[in-house]
Amino acid sequence: MDGVILTPLKQIHHPKGDVFHAMxxxxxxxxxxxxxxxxxxxxxxxxxxxxxxxxxxxxxxPTGAIEFIVFDEKKEEFFSIILSQNNYQRLxxxxxxxxxxxxxxxxxxxxxxxxxxxxxxxxIQKEIEEISYEW
Amino acid sequence: MDGVILTPLKQIHHPKGDVFHAMxxxxxxxxxxxxxxxxxxxxxxxxxxxxxxxxxxxxxxPTGAIEFIVFDEKKEEFFSIILSQNNYQRLxxxxxxxxxxxxxxxxxxxxxxxxxxxxxxxxIQKEIEEISYEW
Numbered sequence: 001m002d003g004v005i006l007t008p009l010k011q012i013h014h015p016k017g018d019v020f021h022a023m024x025x026x027x028x029x030x031x032x033x034x035x036x037x038x039x040x041x042x043x044x045x046x047x048x049x050x051x052x053x054x055x056x057x058x059x060x061x062p063t064g065a066i067e068f069i070v071f072d073e074k075k076e077e078f079f080s081i082i083l084s085q086n087n088y089q090r091l092x093x094x095x096x097x098x099x100x101x102x103x104x105x106x107x108x109x110x111x112x113x114x115x116x117x118x119x120x121x122x123x124i125q126k127e128i129e130e131i132s133y134e135w
Numbered sequence: 136m137d138g139v140i141l142t143p144l145k146q147i148h149h150p151k152g153d154v155f156h157a158m159x160x161x162x163x164x165x166x167x168x169x170x171x172x173x174x175x176x177x178x179x180x181x182x183x184x185x186x187x188x189x190x191x192x193x194x195x196x197p198t199g200a201i202e203f204i205v206f207d208e209k210k211e212e213f214f215s216i217i218l219s220q221n222n223y224q225r226l227x228x229x230x231x232x233x234x235x236x237x238x239x240x241x242x243x244x245x246x247x248x249x250x251x252x253x254x255x256x257x258x259i260q261k262e263i264e265e266i267s268y269e270w
Contacts, residue, residue, distance in 0.1 A: 016182055017175035017238065024170045024252050033168030035159045036248055038197045040152035047151055062173045062244055063198050103152065109197055111246065113171055117159050 001079040003094035004070055005029045009060065011088055020088060022060045023113050029092035031056040034116035041066060041103035041110070046135065048100020049126040056115040057093040059083070064108030071098040071131055078133060083110075098131060136214040138229035139205055140164045144195065146223055155223060157195045158248050164227035166191040169251035176201060176238035176245070181270065183235020184261040191250040192228040194218070199243030206233040206266055213268060218245075233266060 007029060012019040023030060034055070041047050049071070059068065065084035070093055071077070082104065083089060093099055101110070116122075142164060147154040158165060169190070176182050184206070194203065200219035205228055206212070217239065218224060228234055236245070251257075 016180040017177045017243070019175075020173045022171040022173060022246070025168055026252065033160055036157040036171065036246070038155045038157060040154075042152045045151040062246075063242075107198075108152070111157070111171070111197075117161065 001070060001072060001077060003072070003097050004079055005092035006081065007090040007092065009088050009090055011085070020062065020085070022111060023058055023090060029058055029090065031115040033113065035114045035118055037112055037114070039110050039112065041101060041108050043103050043106055043108070046100055046102045046128050048128060049098045049131050050100070051098045051124045052095050053122045053124070054095050054116060055122060056095060057099070058113040059091040059093070060111045060113070062109060062111060064106070065104040066108050066110055067102045067104060069100050069133055071133070073098060098126070100128065102135060136205060136207060136212060138207070138232050139214055140227035141216065142225040142227065144223050144225055146220070155197065155220070157246060158193055158225060164193055164225065166250040168248065170249045170253055172247055172249070174245050174247065176236060176243050178238050178241055178243070181235055181237045181263050183263060184233045184266050185235070186233045186259045187230050188257045188259070189230050189251060190257060191230060192234070193248040194226040194228070195246045195248070197244060197246060199238065199240040201243050201245055202237045202239060204235050204268055206268070208233060233261070235263065237270060
């Protein structure tokens with residue numbers, strides 16, 4: 001989907017505990033660093049919809065498994081993917097796309113490496129029922 | 136300890152799953168963004184010692200609990216702290232200090248928001264026995 005980049009990330013196995021990459025400033029999809037935060041989502045809970053006017057999201061799932069749905073309202077097109085340590089990729093979402101996500105396991109955490117600091121004025125929200133999708 | 140900053144971080148509770156901050160570019164301790172990566176450490180495993188010549192570390196623990204030990208070899212001074220979701224703070228460690236960490240729970244993950252991209256030439260390692268500490 002236009003405006004969405006999926007980047008497979010390296011996982012380095014180690015007997016004491018693995019190291020897994022999230023983002024380098026030289027990576028495709030990097031649009032500057034504004035803020036990093038975690039969002040956890042309980043099993044079967046759905047957070048969304050949200051659309052950013054300016055912020056580019058870079059999403060990584062270090063714990064659990066999360067289903068992400070991206071919706072392009074101009075093209076009426078959906079994109080979906082489940083990210084986890086088993087499908088360990090970074091999901092870059094450009095400004096202007098709607099996004100919602102659902103927790104799959106008991107404990108699910110995403111890291112967002114956002115291109116700008118949180119600013120409620122640049123985000124629009126809709127109730128989950130307002131964009132119809134077969135979850 | 137000189138060169139160490141502890142910054143309490145906001146946790147925003149939500150019935151669908153909490154949001155917890157990691158770092159904003161306007162925060163104290165932010166020294167530019169180079170790379171973000173996760174490191175997991177098994178229960179009772181110790182990773183370290185490592186000293187960076189240039190990299191500033193910004194460490195956050197979203198999963199489990201991790202004990203961090205920082206050692207200033209000039210002052211022969213140790214600093215220790217356990218970070219977890221219950222003691223949710225960011226640990227900033229300047230270049231020039233030794234660091235090691237130990238996993239406390241079954242699953243323990245740290246996020247490092249590093250000021251530069253990984254470069255093996257700027258890090259020095261020592262075996263855990265080479266700096267004596269009562270773990």
